[in-house]
Amino acid sequence: MTTSIPLQTILLVEDEKELANEIKIEIERLGYLVRMASIAEAADAARVGDVALLIMDRLVFGEDSLETMEVLRKEGVKVPVLMISALSSVDERIRGLKAGGDDYLSKPFAMAELAARVEALIRRLDDVRTTKLHVGDLEMDLIEQTVHRGSTRIDLLPREFKLLEYFLRHPGQVITRAMLLQDVWHYHFSLETNVVDVHISNLRKKIDIRGGASLIVNIRGAGFMLNDNA
C-alpha cells in the first residue's frame, strides 16, 4: 500500500465491545480503515458511498439489522455486506442472504475466517463476463471448459474445474475450507473431516509441474491461497 492511496474504509456494526475490538485489529492488519458504527450511522455512510464494506451483526442492542439492509438494497445501495450472526440456522442464513447480505458468518468464528471473507468480498471480481482466467502459465477457458498449463492440456473432473475456477477468481487471497464448502460445493455445514484438503491435493497433482512450486499453497491456520506470482 502506498500512502498516496487513501485506505479503504470498512464499517463495523457490532455491540460486543471486545469482539468488535478484535475484529478491528484483525482487519486493520489487512490494510483497511475500520470504523465502529451504529446501524443508522452505517446506513448513512453506505448511502454516501465512501465505504468498501459493511460488517453487520444481525442483532445489535436488540435491534435486527436485517431491516436496515433490506431498505438499503431497495434504495439501490450496492455496498457489499458481511453479516455476522448468533443465529446460525439454515433459515436465518437464507433470510440474511435474501435480504441482500453478500456473505453470512455464524459465531463463533476464527478471525482468519473473517479476514478471508472480508478480502473475498472487497476484491470480488464483478465482471462475470470474463471468459478466460490466468495465473502464470495456467489458463482456464470458461467457455471451452478447458485448462492448459503452457501448451499441455490438463483434464479435470467437473468439480475440480469448479474448485480451480474459484481459486483463479480469488488470486492471492486466503480461501478457507468453509468458503470452499460453501461456494464450490454449496454445503452449508461444517465438516469434521479433511475432505477439502484431499480435493485440493488431488487438484495440485493435476495442475502442478512435477518438481515445481505448488500453485495452491497452504496458509497455516486459515486455508489455502493461489499463488498469483507464480
Place this chain on the structure above:
Amino acid sequence: MLEFFRSPAVRVAIAFVVATTVATTGIFGMVYLQIKAADQRSNRLILEDEATKSVNHSVDELKYAFEVRLTHGLRRLDYAALFSADRKVMFGNIDELPRIPVDGKSHFVAASPVPGGDNRMEPAIFVARTRPDGTVLLLGRSLLETLAFRRIVLGALATGLAPMLLLALAIGAFFARRASRRLTTIHDTIASIMKGDMHLRLPVRSQHDAIDKISRDVNLMLDEIMRLLVQIKGVSDNIAHDLRSPLAVVHAQLERGLENSDNEELRAVARQALAHIDKAMLTVAALLRLADVEYGPKSSKFQTIDLSAICADLFEFFEPLATSKSINMALEIQSPVQILGDGDLMREAVSNLIGNAIKFTPEGGSVRVSVAQEDGNPLVRVRDNGIGVEPAERDKIFQRFYRTASGHRVPGSGLGLSIAAAIANLHDFDLRFDDNHPGAVFEMAGRRK
C-alpha cells in the same frame, strides 16, 4: 407363549373360566341330583303305598288285580307276585323272591331277571310285605325307564354346559387379550420413550380403571421430566450461546499474541491453547447447530428433494477422501427417491454418516452408500466394515457428546450423530444403527405413515 400365560390379565381370565366352569357344573349337578331324588322318592312311595293297600285284599282279589295291573301297566307296575309262607311263588310274574328284607319298604336290586325270561337283567326296586295270612306280597318296578330319563336329563345338562364353558372361555380370552394388548401397548410406548422419543405418552382411555390411573400418573411424570429436560437444554444452549463471543475473542487474542511474540516457549503454549479453543468452538458450534435443527426449521418450508441426487453428490465429494485412505467406496442408487424436506439439512445428516463411516473404517476397508425405496419407504443406508460399535455402546451413540471408547482417538465434537438424528426426526425419518459383522450400518428410513 409362556410369556402370555405369565401376564396377570391372562391369569385372571383363566381363573374366571375355571370359576365359571365350577359354578355352572355345580348348578347343573344340583339340578340333576334334585330331579333324580324326586323321581326316586315318587317311585318308592307308589310301590310302598300299593303294597300297603294290597295287604288286606284276598288272594283271589290280588290275583285278579295283578293280572289287570300287569297287563295294563296301571301305575306302571312291572313286577307283582305272591309267595307262600315258605317263600314259594303262588302266582305272579316273578319266580323267586329277591334277596331283600320283607319289611314293606322299597329296596334297590341292581340286576333282576326281566319277566318273560330271555335271561335279560335290569335294575329295579322291589317292596316285599308279609300279609296277615303269612304269605308274602312282592311288588316291583323296572328302573330302565327312570335311568333313561335321567340319562336324557344328564345329556341335556351336558349339552347346556358345553356352550356355557365355551362362552366363558371366549369372554375370558377376550378380556385377557384386551388387557394384554393394553399392557403391550404401554410396554412398547415406554420402550420408545426410553429410547429417547420423549414426546410420546402412554395411552389413556375414557375409562377410569387402575391401568388408566397409573398411565395418567406416568404421563404427568413424563411431562415433568420433559419440562426439566427442556430447562436443562435451555441452560446448556444459553451457555453455548454466551460462550461464542468470548471464544472468538480468546481465539483472536491468542493468534495475535502468537504472531507478535518471539518467545518460543510462550508460542508453544499459545499454540496448544489455540488447538483447545478450536475444539471448544467446534463443540459450541455443533451444539448450537443441534439446537437450531431441533427448534428451528419448519417442515412447512420443505420442498421436494431427491435423496438419490443428494447421496450421489456426497459420494462424489467423499470418494477422494476414501481413496486417500485406500477405502473402497461404492454407491447404489435407484431412480429418484423423492421426499419432502430440506436439502441442506439432509445433506448434512448424510454427510455425517458417510464421514463417520470413513473415519471409523481402517485402510483397505469399504464403505457403501445406498438409497432405495423399501416397502414404499425412502431409505438411506451407509454400511462400512470398520471398527463398528460395541454392543454395550449401541444405545448411547445417539446421545449428545457420546464418544465411543474407540472413537475417542478420532477428533470430533461427539454431536454428529445427534445432529443427524435430529435432522432425521425433523423429516419423520428414523436413524438406526445395526451391526454389519464387522462394521456398522446406519439407516435413515422414512417412518411408515
